[in-house]
Amino acid sequence: MGQWIAGDIHTHSDCCEDGTLPVAELVEQSLPYCDFLAISGHARNSDNWGEHQYRAILDARKQFPDIPIFHTGELEFPIERHVMILTQPENREFELQRELVRRFDRRAGVAGIERAEDEMRFIEEGWGLDAFMVFNHPNAPVVAFEHLERLARFELFKVIACIDRGERRAEQVWDVGGDWDRLLMQGRRIFARFGSDFHAHFSAGGHDYWPGEFVQDHLWVENNSYQDILSAYRNGGFYCTVDNMISDPVFESRPAADSRRSELRLEFQIHLPVDHIDIVSDGRAIRSFTDVPVGAFRFSETVPRGLYYRVRGAAKPRPRKYGEGAYQPVFLVNPIFTD
Numbered sequence: 001m002g003q004w005i006a007g008d009i010h011t012h013s014d015c016c017e018d019g020t021l022p023v024a025e026l027v028e029q030s031l032p033y034c035d036f037l038a039i040s041g042h043a044r045n046s047d048n049w050g051e052h053q054y055r056a057i058l059d060a061r062k063q064f065p066d067i068p069i070f071h072t073g074e075l076e077f078p079i080e081r082h083v084m085i086l087t088q089p090e091n092r093e094f095e096l097q098r099e100l101v102r103r104f105d106r107r108a109g110v111a112g113i114e115r116a117e118d119e120m121r122f123i124e125e126g127w128g129l130d131a132f133m134v135f136n137h138p139n140a141p142v143v144a145f146e147h148l149e150r151l152a153r154f155e156l157f158k159v160i161a162c163i164d165r166g167e168r169r170a171e172q173v174w175d176v177g178g179d180w181d182r183l184l185m186q187g188r189r190i191f192a193r194f195g196s197d198f199h200a201h202f203s204a205g206g207h208d209y210w211p212g213e214f215v216q217d218h219l220w221v222e223n224n225s226y227q228d229i230l231s232a233y234r235n236g237g238f239y240c241t242v243d244n245m246i247s248d249p250v251f252e253s254r255p256a257a258d259s260r261r262s263e264l265r266l267e268f269q270i271h272l273p274v275d276h277i278d279i280v281s282d283g284r285a286i287r288s289f290t291d292v293p294v295g296a297f298r299f300s301e302t303v304p305r306g307l308y309y310r311v312r313g314a315a316k317p318r319p320r321k322y323g324e325g326a327y328q329p330v331f332l333v334n335p336i337f338t339d
């Protein structure tokens, strides 16, 4: 048995100087959209980073016992990038964030790819693989592929953000044959996620959606528990949507009678008219579908055997819920592998 749950692991509370809501209120506002959350305050150079946020999270966990709430920080990684490390409460969650800020803050002068690798080793040695790294907004600025490659050698490096801060889409992850595909072709099992990067909601003069209101990570879990959420992110047992544009995906591959081919099966429910869907394997689109109506989508065929298959899609543009103009909802189904 299992179930789909939805959530957001990139959100800011008023424990950050640019956040607006207390942790408990942020959780409250997320309840219509999220089964779990992570609070990811900006980790600023400090000797005891996270104290304030952590205390607020401990209180919120008592108030909302059914909602896993991860304590994490948006770290200034030694190469120019925001990253987050998520672990379980029992795995010294407070100490992890505090030590990373203390030892590996780029703004305090700890810079360069070697220091970044030191940080990965430090985490893997001290906290094991009951944790994973999220690489935030990868195209702001673009990370050199050579750096991504070196980081991807660590098992900790698991998740790259594709969408965050409203409609910002990272081409390094979205593009067919882009950097994410190149890593997958090297055999790295890395997955993509969407997140809100919530700071302040439109209704309060900000320009962010509530966590889960616009983008959703959908995880396949046994229980809505910290453990199951971590393993779903680590194993790629999740898909991501804007506006819940699809649901209930089934995605499987089996060896075909001809060993150079795979039997691929892909099914899901479409909730918004689709502009295009691509099935991607080994860095190229092997099947594309355009103008697909709302309803059940079913694909089952033998296709050339690849290392992996993944799916991406985009809806027809639709009006923004807040403000002017139109935008294009998208979705990603994370890769499945053939060995």
Ligand SMILES: [Zn+2]
Residues within 6 Å of the ligand: 074, 082, 136, 137
């Ligand atoms: Zn950031």
Ligand SMILES: [Zn+2]
Residues within 6 Å of the ligand: 010, 012, 074, 197
């Ligand atoms: Zn952020």
